[in-house]
Amino acid sequence: MDFQLLTPALVAEFEAIVGTAHVLTAQHTEADVYADYGRDHTEDLQFTPDVVVRPGNAEEISRIVRLCHEHRIPITARGAGTGLSGGALPVHQGVVLSTERLNRILEIDERNLQATVEPGVVNEAFQNAVKEVGLFYPPDPASKGSCSLGGNLAHSSGGPKAVKYGTTKDYVLNLQVVLPTGELIWTAANTLKNSTGYNLTQLMIGSEGTLGIITKVVFRLLPYPKQNILMLVPFRQEAQAAEAVSAVFRAGIIPSGMEFMEREAIVWSSDYLKIPLTLPEDIRAHLLIELDGQDLDQLYKEAEAVYGVLEGYDIGEILLADTAAQKDDLWKIRRNIGNSVRYNSVYKEEDTVVPRAELPTLLRGVKEIGSRYGFTSVCYGHAGDGNLHVNIIRGDLDDEMWNVGLRQPITEIFELCVKLGGTISGEHGIGLVQKGYIGIALPDTNLELMRGIKRVFDPHGIMNPGKIF
């Protein structure tokens, strides 16, 4: 695509639309603040946009995008910047459009168990707001305290509860979107069922800001599950932990969380958080299993069934969390593995996903590839979904190995995923850093269809260029 350069005249037009306070340029902005708009949580990548625009509503976004469309200016939408695949990075410079000011919960409709929100709302703020009226929004990425719902939509984010409740995509009824031409549409209707034309809603979700900018979302909600049970199960063999996952489902139990953590993952995170955890030497991995529902007696029955399954494995003493504080600590440890790894070392995170029962094979494969190529990895993730986050630790790898040499082993890991019926990203997206690998998961015919769809939506290719394919 041939892009044009941003002109002072255009910047002035942006200022007229959103107000001068909400148009930032490198010249007139504190360096740290400006730099933040050029990075996310992906490795140590950093880009510099020509301008950052912070509109306040859909109409302003529509006018800005229309200008970018007319003048062929790249525009990259940005939520909270917690992405792990570089999806929000302005690799072609141009405009970074931040949705941070679209942060209102517009309506919680208790009659219909629905809510209408703006994309800049933080996931956890939304969860808490609906919980106050007895409702439940399940998708809960590890970064729920800081990530935005718009970013969740861009990658169809999951989180621990996806195993029972599905991912972001399963809660969206309708989207208001500014198309790359500046036109404003709603994709569907506010209904639980819809068989009226192509599913533009699901096409938009997971498209990583390349087909439009979401400006309002209608979510469906559930009644809040009042009770839960949480247990931490130590295993003496990693592969057995992975195998036990499938066995629990086969026993007819659908946990609301089923998280796998290697020994290193749990050690790093509890150290990082300074939460003491006694961990016998022979424990190699843990499963964190949560059951939820409306009735505690029922959950104890289910917990018994889970115990029955686990008896068949070589496990240590199961820790059943007694108090809310203990539960919080366990979840905190799980949620902060990523942060603790980031704190210790630069790392590359691979968001591998396979059919659930293939997890032991994937884990063995990752470790084998690591030992062959000389890198260590910390592995953890949503075992109930077959979604294993492989964190490749920089440690003392040299620049050559880090920037070039790892491509081959990462390719091998992804090829293994595909061979096992899986793919290369479960919930983080392709963005920038996995783009070079997408051909492993998707043949040219699929990619050509996607490029064709992209051209229909975005004839000038201005929206988040350089991502996915």
Add this chain to the structure above:
Amino acid sequence: MDFQLLTPALVAEFEAIVGTAHVLTAQHTEADVYADYGRDHTEDLQFTPDVVVRPGNAEEISRIVRLCHEHRIPITARGAGTGLSGGALPVHQGVVLSTERLNRILEIDERNLQATVEPGVVNEAFQNAVKEVGLFYPPDPASKGSCSLGGNLAHSSGGPKAVKYGTTKDYVLNLQVVLPTGELIWTAANTLKNSTGYNLTQLMIGSEGTLGIITKVVFRLLPYPKQNILMLVPFRQEAQAAEAVSAVFRAGIIPSGMEFMEREAIVWSSDYLKIPLTLPEDIRAHLLIELDGQDLDQLYKEAEAVYGVLEGYDIGEILLADTAAQKDDLWKIRRNIGNSVRYNSVYKEEDTVVPRAELPTLLRGVKEIGSRYGFTSVCYGHAGDGNLHVNIIRGDLDDEMWNVGLRQPITEIFELCVKLGGTISGEHGIGLVQKGYIGIALPDTNLELMRGIKRVFDPHGIMNPGKIF
């Protein structure tokens, strides 16, 4: 689109691909048999294809479609022909491609709770097969005994259990598809989560055979819920029955079925089935409420909560189904309303859908419009989803009124749906008969995007032409 006429040479090529026994023409086929391929369950519509082809596998379909693409021949895929919007009707003649021979369940993967099937498998046959190994495939259209899974995918069919378990689209992990160019792809991976490029799977589902022909499906499955409770609740006012629906959800209960039936619907169906049902004069409507799960004690607790909610309404005596036979009878009555209406009269079925709590307003509106335009309707449907099937009865309406005069009141019904946040089809699709109304639900911008996507997939417009838009 400019289509070409089918030539004897092409018919001979089809015969070479699938065998002469599986290429049917009007000249050499019994009239009744041939006519069946030109109609479905939509009103009394009938078309005549130039040829019917019955391939046995994906490769044969690929070769046939490639020929149609090269020679600009319209091709319409057909499952079991139980559609209610005319989606499988060959309105531009050409080829009807029947998937009836692709009727194998290829694998039930108990380790991963997945199954791989061909599109010609009948819904209920699949449900029964997975139930035998303790697994559950929830989507269950009223026609489950005869409809094919491929047809279910074409319209993202729902059914009574959608209220708790979602529709067809919520169980699909991956699709093998023959594109309109003849190319064969898989849309995704066999994983519960996927954030790898655009969601071609969900784009295909609900596209009514206009973007490709599905040749294999990978479904996810659930553990089979071993227990259920079924109750039939008689109401003295239709609107109260519709109102109670929302109240049950607000009480934190998610029933596995929540069906609304007007008095006429239940009377017609029980008469048609010769299942005696005593119905006091003052009862105007029923809710059929099902609860399911693994534990009967738990279900009784939930049933008590439902009873608590229902006490607030003007209801008759609740019938709690005691035996499996009684449950079967009640479901049979619900499932055969459509058949009983068809048995009594030609009818037009409108598949209206609104946010759940708007159902009473929709129902009142439909009746008001009917009385203003002089037609009667039998209304029933999936109240838990806000999905109301409005059957407009031909009765003694003259041809003018039936073919032309009804357009205005149907338009008003659909406009009411949209005004209430709903749309014009929840699960039957747009197909042929709702095509003229799609502009009520979707503005030109949306339709232009859909047409653009259609051109990307099907540059010659051969696949199921004349449908949706």
